[in-house]
Amino acid sequence: MTIEEGIGAGAQGRAPRPPIEIPAAAWLALTLVFVAVCLVVARGPVAVGQTTLNGLIAAGYFSLGAVGLTLVFGTLRIINFAHGDLLTLGAYLTFGLNAMGAPFWPAAAVAIALTALIALSLDYVIWAPLRRARTSTLQAMLAAIGLAMVIRFTVQFFAGSQVRGVGQDVLSSINIGPLHLGSLQALVLVVGVVASTLVGLGLAFTRLGKQIRALSDNMALAEVAGIDTARAIRVVWIVAGGLAALAGILFAAAVGSVNPNFGFFTLLSLFTAAVLGGIGNAYGALVGGLVIGLAQEWSTLFVNPRWKPVVGFAILIVVLLVLPRGIFGGSRERS
Amino acid sequence: MTFLNLDFWIGVGVIAGIYGIFVLGLQLNVGFTGIINLGQAGFMAIGAYAMGMLVVDAGWPMALAFPAAVGVAVGAGLLVGLPTLRLRADYFGIVTIAFSEIVRYVLQNASFAGGNQGVIGYDAEWRAFQSWVSPHLKPLGLDRATQAPLLIAVWAMLFLCVCGLKALQASPWGRALRAIREDEDAAAALGKNVFAFKLQSLGLAAALAAIAGFFLALNVTYLYPSEFDLSFTFFGYAALLLGGFASYAGAALGAVVLCALTEGLRFLDLPLSSGQVGSLRMILVGLMLVGLSLYRPEGLLGNRSEMQLRA
């Protein structure tokens, strides 16, 4: 562009546009493909193919769990440490209903609805009062930690801390040439992608979605503009709670056995995925999960798998240092 | 009188003192600087392991290893803070969580730190000192209580730290810090290097964590990564919430009350299975946290005006 155009743009309050704008997603895809090619050269296509598939599976778990987390974090600014335990709650409600005689998947559907309802009532009882009292991020965080303990140990009080088999078929697998993945794992992957995409599309194109986005930008302004923020917040909690329950149930089914700590143990990976992708961005949850999952599984090609957790955290720190708001966080200032 | 067992409560006192020192660092960061440091357990691990390894592997005397370890932790604090303090407050918090967990996993998996086998044997000098001190405690009736010397040492250190921090708070440095917490932009406009202050605050918190780690190491006599997990930090924040974010004395008090409550609940005797009693204990602690956040967010000693933290 010419100097005149640049000055003109600046005078109008816009930043001058660079000649070619490559969106973050494209950069990411390029990087991943580049890394994959290097790996194939180093370790051979079958090993890389299998670990890539394993990484996608891990991404499925992370994405599904992280969408609800990122939604709540983005709109309500709550670091919801209790989110992981909503996964546990969903899974254990399913077990309970299953034990009472309902078949597994219908029980799961009911459990999802119940968890969404519980998440909503927790908003009435805890989060809304905290919002009204204008408490700080830290206070809300501590309330979340307390809530997480209450949920987890109430589940444990009734169900016991021992490991429980879920009873679904964890052995059936799908073979794609020399590669394989578990059937239930494939289900998790598909549901994870679909859920994140649906939420992302919903946020972008539905009226409710736009309201929620307005809410996350600036709640006071959204209210002044006449948006029914209370309703939008209710929807956020229902979606977050329902998706958390779904994530927990699928996780339990695909992994095969769980105990009441499993949601809390997964929480950190979910945070990592959400933050990596950019808080508040549903596609970010998907992409964040993808990056973490792939990074961790690819790392096993070079280092002992005992280092997998470290890889996840290291990637988080590196990405945040380069892209302080995550991959899709953009450069918009958030109030 | 099972509930009033002296040994038990001395042990609780030691734990409370350790948390007290740990929480002083959190109070400095959150209450007086406005940064959410969720990696305090990581700094504690670095301090404790540095001390342990210097004594066991390098043969240093504890009197040298301890200050050196604190130095190492401060260095870690500065290293962590340099690239990350420019992040938004909640992102910074999550990065510090990642740091804390990386420290823990590295200590578990790298052989230089003993890995799963941990570090042992660093407390020989302390034990000798302890057996020298114990008979002198006879006038207090504490000569048979194994942890009494440690209790005294921890609380003496806690008292020193509180006094030191209060003095620091009243100094120009402390006033600048407070200004930064109230309004970063205003403070910057007045020429204060906000970043440098935050970095110093983090370094100092890391030092306090290392001191707490030192006493933890002496208490459990065995260094193992799971001692330094996130739940330690969360518990510390719970203590901070309890004491109110307004003062160092409050932070220490919060630690004492929370530890006393949590440990005291061990004597809960109800016609439930062991597992259910264990779960109930945790449910009660969680309810207390939620209740405090809702009904008395300023804690026991705080006041509401101090609470606002813009994040």
Added chain:
Amino acid sequence: MNRRQSLLAAVAVATVALGWGPVRAEDGVTLTIGKLLELTGPLSENGPSQDKAITIAVDYANQAAAAAGVPIKVSAVSADAQGDPQAALSAARALVAKGASAIIGPSITPESIAIANGLTIQKRISLWPVGTSTRLRTIKDEGTIFRTVPPDSLQAYALAAAVVDKVGDPKGKLLSIAYRNEPYGEGLAKDLKAAWTAKGGTIQGPVVFDPAQATFDSEAQQVVDHNPDAYVVIDYPDTFAKFGASLVRTGNYDAAKLVVPDALAFSTVPGNIPPPALEGARGTRGGSDISTDAYKLFDQLWQKAGGVEHFALDANSFDSTTLVVLAAAAAHSTDPAALTAKIRDVAKPGAPKFGPTTLGEALKAAWSGKPIDYVGVAGAFEFADNGDPTISRFDIYEYKGGKLDVIKQIDAAK
């Protein structure tokens, strides 16, 4: 009720809740056993089964004592170690405050060492950990720590022998090792690797996996790659349920090539471990002349009590509890130090042997002051100076149809 009565009522409730209730009259010896359990925290999977193991041991001992006319009554109190050494130390103190004469149960060595150094050595209370780390033997415990779990060095030899039994001469054979990332696995893998390579074999791995992962597919792939002659997976049942599924899904896994140590030994395989993961697999566990009968009795007691399924090393906790009761009978006292002093007298080499099926007679003999050699479910102990069992007899078993079948016994010291 008026205010004063309500206040008194509240105080009364608090008093009872806090354990200040009236002391019951005692006759004979009334022993309190301290259960240090993992009720919450990262290791809480162990809690319920360990609780059950100690409880059925207490009940069985009470029954046997009553039937044999020995005036000893046993009860138990519990405290939560929370998977954290500092909390475990506090829990141990709570147990002592509640009157425990012995403490059964620290699951990990950091907990054991914290408790030993902070409490039990000074007060001469016997401590019975389930953890197997070699670190525990580096502290001077003055004869207060006892373990019914065989030391890694012996079990590693047993594992190697079990593999040799399957594949023949180790020379040139590839053994793939995997373990869950914690002290049990690490110690055992190290000794096994040394034992196997000393005999001329080669090792693949060890592949170390972190239990909190969502998928173990990459790790499982590394275990079965290059078609090793055998695999040894050192793991606990809760993780193995997940890891075993990953192994099977690789499509390249042969359960018959698997050998596992005692943490994965159960009379009946728990429901959440997929059957193809263990069918035909072999393993090692502590054994004795009476293994088969002893394990059968233990399993009967376990099934009758209902509740949780078998878990790792539950028989060992059962044995620890029984030994404490026998020692109390021998000491005629619940004083922790007196009890600790008598433990070796009830596991004395050369003395008349008794087992779980003859517990009543064992109690009688102990009560009358005769030394005995009690052989537990997990084998005989005859404790060494450092409190570890010296008996090196191991069962080698195979899983057939989901059930454990002992195929031979070996002496790992030979």
